[in-house]
Structures are given as structure tokens and as C-alpha cells.
Amino acid sequence: xxxxxxxxxxxxxxxxxxxxxxxxxxxxxxxxxxxxxxxxxxxxxxxxxxxxxxxxxxxxxxxxxxxxxxxxxxxxxxxxxxxxxxxxxxxxxxxxxxxxxxxxxxxxxxxxxxxxxxxxxxxxxxxxxxxxxxxxxxxxxxxxxxxxxxxxxxxxxxxxxxxxxxxxxxxxxxxxxxxxxxxxxxxxxxxxxxxxxxxxxxxxxxxxxx
Amino acid sequence: xxxxxxxxxxxxxxxxxxxxxxxxxxxxxxxxxxxxxxxxxxxxxxxxxxxxxxxxxxxxxxxxxxxxxxxxxxxxxxxxxxxxxxxxxxxxxxxxxxxxxxxxxxxxxxxxxxxxxxxxxxxxxxxxxxxxxxxxxxxxxxxxxxxxxxxxxxxxxxxxxxxxxxxxxxxxxxxxxxxxxxxxxxxxxxxxxxxxxxxxxxxxxxxxxx
Numbered sequence: 001x002x003x004x005x006x007x008x009x010x011x012x013x014x015x016x017x018x019x020x021x022x023x024x025x026x027x028x029x030x031x032x033x034x035x036x037x038x039x040x041x042x043x044x045x046x047x048x049x050x051x052x053x054x055x056x057x058x059x060x061x062x063x064x065x066x067x068x069x070x071x072x073x074x075x076x077x078x079x080x081x082x083x084x085x086x087x088x089x090x091x092x093x094x095x096x097x098x099x100x101x102x103x104x105x106x107x108x109x110x111x112x113x114x115x116x117x118x119x120x121x122x123x124x125x126x127x128x129x130x131x132x133x134x135x136x137x138x139x140x141x142x143x144x145x146x147x148x149x150x151x152x153x154x155x156x157x158x159x160x161x162x163x164x165x166x167x168x169x170x171x172x173x174x175x176x177x178x179x180x181x182x183x184x185x186x187x188x189x190x191x192x193x194x195x196x197x198x199x200x201x202x203x204x205x206x207x208x209x210x
Numbered sequence: 211x212x213x214x215x216x217x218x219x220x221x222x223x224x225x226x227x228x229x230x231x232x233x234x235x236x237x238x239x240x241x242x243x244x245x246x247x248x249x250x251x252x253x254x255x256x257x258x259x260x261x262x263x264x265x266x267x268x269x270x271x272x273x274x275x276x277x278x279x280x281x282x283x284x285x286x287x288x289x290x291x292x293x294x295x296x297x298x299x300x301x302x303x304x305x306x307x308x309x310x311x312x313x314x315x316x317x318x319x320x321x322x323x324x325x326x327x328x329x330x331x332x333x334x335x336x337x338x339x340x341x342x343x344x345x346x347x348x349x350x351x352x353x354x355x356x357x358x359x360x361x362x363x364x365x366x367x368x369x370x371x372x373x374x375x376x377x378x379x380x381x382x383x384x385x386x387x388x389x390x391x392x393x394x395x396x397x398x399x400x401x402x403x404x405x406x407x408x409x410x411x412x413x414x415x416x417x418x419x420x
Contacts, residue, residue: 203290
């Protein structure tokens, strides 16, 4: 059921909103939902919703709309949340450890199977269930328990080097939590979660407000 | 030094990149940097960088560029990373706990001073240094140790209610980590960190690739 076409980023941003909303309806035992209803609840144009949902093989019925159960399943499958994806965390500092302990990520298909660091006091320990290795053991770990996604939580001055090393050993997607703008070759998937930019936005808006 | 003008979002996204880069230069004892150098390192147009940096009171010198030390200080101050901002975490589940344990956030001016939940087994405990209260104690905690920022990590079906409650008690900014699209009144600052959308993007691009 996983899609193999490249979806536009705005669609990929909105589909999880729809999923969250229909999951609430499901928990309330609601059976059907129309794009007009989703539109009112989420403040997204109804025709946009119909267009986004048209990427799914699922069809809504005139007047009745979509079956809630089927829509939850179709969206979760389509977004890849029900397929396990193995990931490594690079950098077992406070954010890295936090992500390794966030069991919620596995509900969205992300299985963190190893962590890497250079601090001798961390090597050989575990964070939650996740074993921490020295970055020099990457090739070895990759052979035993390969992953496709590398989560980057190292200090900024190590971000580019670490990404290069990870990609060199076969990592195919970098999820970058550092504020450094890592460069990758074409064909490598890159996603930035800019925690610090979001903080800067909040501080700026709060300050401009007061 | 905190700015009190509303900066464009793209500028707020780029300024932390510049900060991360000049922090690396500082650690390498580099003394000066030009916008052309920043441009080459980060793949951002040099004139755009000059324009973004023009929001700061700092001026670069012809041929020499900006003083690295001064630029680090000016950017950190300007982005609000050196001013303490008090925050509460709503929802002491796995992500909420992870954020309370991420001591790195305090380096960027975010001080999480309390967590809230409804699970009796969590109330009265601590996550790291952060005490967990029942959401019904919010007004009381707000009086003793007020915060302006509410970090939302509750289940999706509680996201809107919790945001409403928080705002009702005086929270002025919502940092939403849930995939639910929370609605807030005008004047309330809203920032979404869409972890699940980023995961969906990575999965889609990986899958389309293979």
C-alpha cells in the first residue's frame, strides 16, 4: 500500500493532520466523514482535501463521504507509519537520548536500533533499549543490523562530517535536528527539523506582541 | 538587544543557520567572516544573507566582513536565545518526558519549569528536575511560577482542549508537537513542529527512490 510516487511537500504536511483528525473521530465511534467536515475542523479548503486524498486509492461516496475506519488505515499505510523503518541516532547527547527514549516514534514506523557517539563513557551503555556504539563501529553495526535513516543530533561542528560518514556507510536519509545546514549528494533524502528556528519564531512573536 | 519587530518567517529560519555556522568559526578561532563566505558554506544567496543580517544592529566592514565573536553574540541575543523564557510541558508521555530531559533547550533560552498530566501515577513525580502537576493545578502553578510558553505533547484528541485551558490561564504561545491542527485566537503565538510530517516526507522520498 505504500505509495511510490513523490508527493508534494505541502500534501505530506497536510495528510498527517487529516489522519490525526480521523483518528479522533474513530475513537468517538463516528463512522463516516466528508471532506467538508474535515475542512471545517481543520481550516483547510475542502477541494484541497479532496485533491490530497485522491492520492490514496480510497474513494469517498457522494453524500456519505469516507468511511472513517478505512480512511485511518489508508492514511497510516500510505504515509508509511505502519511499515517499520530502521534508524540510527548519531549523537547520544540530551536530544539524542530523548529521541531514543521516545517510544511514541515507533507508533509511526520509526525503529531506532542503535545510537552512536565518541564519548568513551557512553560506549557500551544503553539508552532505554538502544545500545550505544562508537562511531568507528558503524560499518560493523550496519552489517549486523542495517538501517536506512540517520538521525543527526551531534554538536553543530560535527554535523557535516557525521552525515558524510553515515552516508558513506549506506545511510540513505538524514533527519537533521542540528541547526547546521548539512549538504548531501543528490539521491540522499534530507529532512530538517528546525527546533531552534521554531523557538526563535516563538520568542520573536512573543516579543513583538508585548 | 531583543528585537521587537515581527521578522519574516524565512529570515527566522535562516538566522539560526548563520549562528550555527559562525559558532563553528568561533570554535576554530576564526576572527572575521564575510557574507560571501557564509553564502558558500550554507548555499544561501550572499545578498539574502546581507539583507537578513541587516535586521541586526551590527555592521560588517568592507573587505573584512563581520567580526565572528560579535556576530555570534548579536545573533544569539537577537534570536532571544540568551533571554530565559519559562515554559510548561502539557502531557508527560514519552515525547513530553523527552523534552523535559533535553537540557540542551536551556542553552537556547527555554526553561521548562513544570509539566502537567492527568495520570494519577505521574502527579507529584519529577522528570529530571521538572515537577509534574495535575492539569487542575494549572492556575495555582501559574500564580507561583508563571510561564508564557506551553509545549503541547498530549494525545491528539486532547490537543485542542489542553491548548484552550492553557491559554485560558495565561499561556501566550503554543509550541505544538501533536499532529493535530490546534486553533488559537488572534494574538496567541502558534508554532508547529511537525515530527510526523517530517517522518512521512522521509518515508515517501525513500520509497519513491528505491
